[in-house]
Amino acid sequence: MATRRDGVLRAEGITAGYGPVPIVREASISAEAGQIVAILGPNGAGKSTLLKTIFGYLKPQAGHVFLQGVEVTGLAPEALVSRGIGYVPQVGNVFPTLTVRENLEMGAYLRHGGVQERVEAVLSIFPDVGKALERRAGTLSGGQRSMLAMGRGLMLDPTVLLLDEPTAGLAPEYTREVWRQIQRVAESGTAVVVVEQNATAALQAADWAYILVAGRNRHDDRAGTLLDNPDLGRMFLGG
């Protein structure tokens, strides 16, 4: 495994699962400010489980999570949100009966002021979302919904944003657009950790990538380097 500096987010030796049998085994990742880190791997590798464990939905059986050097292992999601971690799940990530604007405002629920400024800031990253402010979120297309969900995750200006398969089910043009926006988010200084099934698209946009296989770290490297790695296919197909 290539060596990495300490990051804004560090997960070390995480073992976690939904029952007695762990799905993630001694997995480690780290992300630095302004960096896009992709977590890739075959189906069932434990990528989403790792993300959920980092965000506190699952208590790890072993391992530690550090945010800006401070241990946050096992803290509940609400505690992590107030410490600056945002999380956007794959489904159920917008309130369909609320308008786009209301969804964004809900995302800022911990703030007592300056919400409108945040709305403006987020809309500058997602102008497409700005065009549909008064529409109910349930009427948006898949791509727009994905962007709204990400926008809502940014409302509290997190240090780290965790995204679970933001391009799942999206057409190629939307996939490209979502990745462009992830890049804009990272440019504003947020560390973005993205779990993805579409490894090719992720590697074209991310800075660093971890490959998880059967719950364990298999490899990690600069995304561009991995893209050219002839062994990449084998990591996904076994052997």
Add this chain to the structure above:
Amino acid sequence: MTDDLALRVTGVSRSFGGLHAVAGCSFTVRRGTITGLIGPNGAGKSTMLNLLAGALQPDEGSIRFFGGEIARLPSFQIARLGMARTFQLSSEFARMTVLENLMVAPLNQRGDSVWAALLGPRIWKREEREHVASAWSLLQRFNLVHLAHEYAGNLSGGQKRLLELARALHMKPRLLLLDEPMAGVNPALISQLTDYIAALKGEGLTVVMVEHEMGTVERLCDPVIVMAQGRVLAEGSMAEIRANEAVVTAYLSGQRV
């Protein structure tokens, strides 16, 4: 006319609204093989399995099962023709014992018909004794004898898988469909479950298996059919599949679009 092919799928398509889950899919399954069906998420594998079993009807195409057309038959008729699939233990079956779970499986039981039930307890009683005997032999085979009178809901995950397998086999099928048999199974049990499935080949049973766990596919399946975007992308041994650039590209793209 009986084919030597267990299955011949030709030009099968199935859409759900605008989603073309299966789009012009064609392949064959040779009798006596354990044929793997793999592919990235959204490739259409589970939809294809449901089309084979008759849980879904194709919009187009033909499916021949040992030479007979089954594409638009209801699932219970396809089951009677000898195609079995495993089903996850539902809550109702969880409240029955392991032995009772097996006893519901056999088809064409004489006692099922009102006439036979009224006219001849001897007829269906003897048949029932045979079923009980074959149930016990299945329990022995899968090492579940000591759990025969345990509620199926109390079994471990791996044991439940074995019971689901035994229940499908009690129908004495000609072809068995397995949908991700290793999903959620404790890694320590995967090799045991693999051995049980491998043993089926020796009995002339044909198996079609959708699976993501590549180690399992490699150990059990030959040939392996790769689906992507609703159609067949490649077919061959696992080694050939891995070396196939189109397959690798499909997996790295991760999704059907």
